[in-house]
Amino acid sequence: MDERVREHAAVLVDWSARVEAGDDVVVSVGPDAHELAVAVAEELGDRGANLLATYSSGEVTRAYIRAHDGDFDESPAHERALVENADVYLSLGGGRNTSATADVPGEQRRAYNDARSELRETRLGTRWVSTVHPTRSLAQQANMAYEAYREFAYDAILRDWESLADEMAQLKDLLDVGSEVRLVSSDTDLTMEIEGRTAVNSAASVAYDSHNLPSGEVFTAPYATEGEVTFDVPMTLRGESVRNVRLEFENGEVVDYDAEQGGAVIGEILETDDGARRLGELGIGMNRGIDRYTDNILFDEKMGDTVHLAVGRAYDACLSEGESGNESAIHVDLITDVSENSRLEIDGEVVQRDGTFRFEDGFDG
């Protein structure tokens, strides 16, 4: 086994999920994530945790949903009981075809996802972490050769997370005391309120309220957004290519949008519900192990020199106890490159210019 697979498993189990002896761990295994599952099993055995592996296959889900009449049971007893009794939930993504569910009709998909919302909420109550095993299908989606993609993925995953957490804490501190953020670049001039909101230092560990491996971003929940923003990082949303989306905000809501490509998908997303027209997240990518777009949100949104905004649901971790942030059935991230002709201000003070932070060498305020 490639030593990097073992290192990936160790980071996931120790740093990310903080697994301890006696923990009841669910490991969700994608069809091509077998090798990582073996490495994770070894780590869990070594730590004396209890392993139950589930099988997560887009092809299985597609067959099930398409054959069903659409009246899905809400939260089936056996699956609910499993998740309710789990301490840790590790999702090891990795299929053979990233378009495996492309022909599941939207209405069926929504009915299935709606029925599973209680299950999803319960899972979010565990120490959950999502990661991916670098597969050929992900390499293909990234337009990369397999070996090169593996180099890329492990560069992103096998960071010195403790050191990155310290670095990111400096940005979190600036956001936590700030009231207003302004993002300015060639096609963007956007202001957002963040007063009263708490930023998350997303260091790929449940100990930091961070549930992705890789991670490496600082994010908060903005409101009262005004102005225009263009997202120039290409991506695929709901199976459609999306390029250069432009959103215009007034009083916190999207009042106009267009896109060079994929405008129909953006329109559909914004129509989901009221919350889908407001921002749920402002995230600032700080993982410099990620140096290229690979059309995979797990990686792209963490990339150094990028900022992302999500329309839809805000994360509870950014809100005060009992506060309700933006509510929506969706959370869709869009990304903009800030490596050139760009600045991020907090309360009028530049904290990042052309990708370099004020607490880094070479910062030119």
Add this chain to the structure above:
Amino acid sequence: MDERVREHAAVLVDWSARVEAGDDVVVSVGPDAHELAVAVAEELGDRGANLLATYSSGEVTRAYIRAHDGDFDESPAHERALVENADVYLSLGGGRNTSATADVPGEQRRAYNDARSELRETRLGTRWVSTVHPTRSLAQQANMAYEAYREFAYDAILRDWESLADEMAQLKDLLDVGSEVRLVSSDTDLTMEIEGRTAVNSAASVAYDSHNLPSGEVFTAPYATEGEVTFDVPMTLRGESVRNVRLEFENGEVVDYDAEQGGAVIGEILETDDGARRLGELGIGMNRGIDRYTDNILFDEKMGDTVHLAVGRAYDACLSEGESGNESAIHVDLITDVSENSRLEIDGEVVQRDGTFRFEDGFDG
């Protein structure tokens, strides 16, 4: 998808497990049983049952057990909760290497299996069915080419089960009213008591107390065994080749044994506990879709023209309410060919000669 995979899934879901709308179904998927899992998911969706897929990999289990200190938790809460809330448990076997766990030390394996005995009992309380997807590793174990193995496996699995059940009922009736069975062939002369015991018409359906697909045998729980028996069907037990095992019984217990090959494994099995020296099962193979040995007990013991005996645990279905049959931690089947120079008697009356039953054409009593 090969139409036979769909037919296999339909037989499993409808005939074998009797799945109904709203059933909470656990589907345990081997790494190479993916295609069957997709077909089963389609059947379950169509019937409105609830699907939770688990991943059952010898390599994952090996890694976990070997890394563990051996003090395994008994019945972890999350897995117990899952199984307790399942109505149906479908095991789709099929790995990439039938020797995947060959280097797990026996002591570790026993500790793991012992810890999971409560889980196993709970699973036996569901409508459980074990089947296999024909894989290349199973073809290799059978010393067969892959395509030929698939033909073989589907011949065994895609029977007219209702008609076979009717045929097998005739043998069950003879065994149920009988008191003593005698098996005679060139190296065998064995008598067993069966008075008071109930035979199972194992027709590959939970409706018949039958939990294997394929099945096709009638079995009961004998006692007070006397005489000698030689098992001439070759098999692999605990990773070792076993050939021509001879057991000698007195007062129901094995008093002597030898084997042309694998004697040490047989000795180890017989030493497990007191019950391991007594018979737990007499089974008569009646699946004529199975026409060759493939070193896989799921198929071999169901083959027409064979009789098998198991040392160790008896099945509850053969016992009266509350009766305790032979108890043991093990149940190990051994098989003998009865196609030639052979007869099976019940209370002195020949019911099978050279493989042909008294209720069949060509029987020569």
